[in-house]
Amino acid sequence: MTFMKPSVTAPADGRTDPAEPVENSAGQPRTADGFLLPVPDEDGAPFWAYAARGELRVQACADCGELRFPPRPCCPHCQSFASEWRRMSGRGRIWSYVRPHPPLLPAYAALAPYHAIVVELAEAPRIRLVGNLVSSPDAALNSVPPERVRIGAAVKVAFHAVADGVTVPRWLLERP
């Protein structure tokens, strides 16, 4: 599982190079080896652009300063439309996790069970990001043994290039 925004729209990029991400019949882009790719929308595009630079940034209101996620045009606290992207430390804790088992998409089934975790950010405990827990930035999805995973464990962000121009945040245990 890659990090996915809950509400997405399909890209209209017309890519045909087989080395580029491809779409399946349901319109969901995947890597050549079958892993799902994020589909940024207009509000979320900066999140992925910063991730490609190795930065974890969260949208914040430019008027009242409240952080918000997922990205959206208007501040839910003061209704301002002014926003900025604030860099996070990349530290957090496991708030929850799942250990998926088949039936799964084939690329994921081959690696199951693995860990998809919900991370509570150190700077903003109410903001929680979904991602994979792995042993190093480019390690396999199942690289962390189940006995190492527990609620509350400290994690830090890492960045993994899944396809040309597409980088996803992943999470590493602070104390592997």
Ligand SMILES: [Zn+2]
């Ligand atoms: Zn605000």
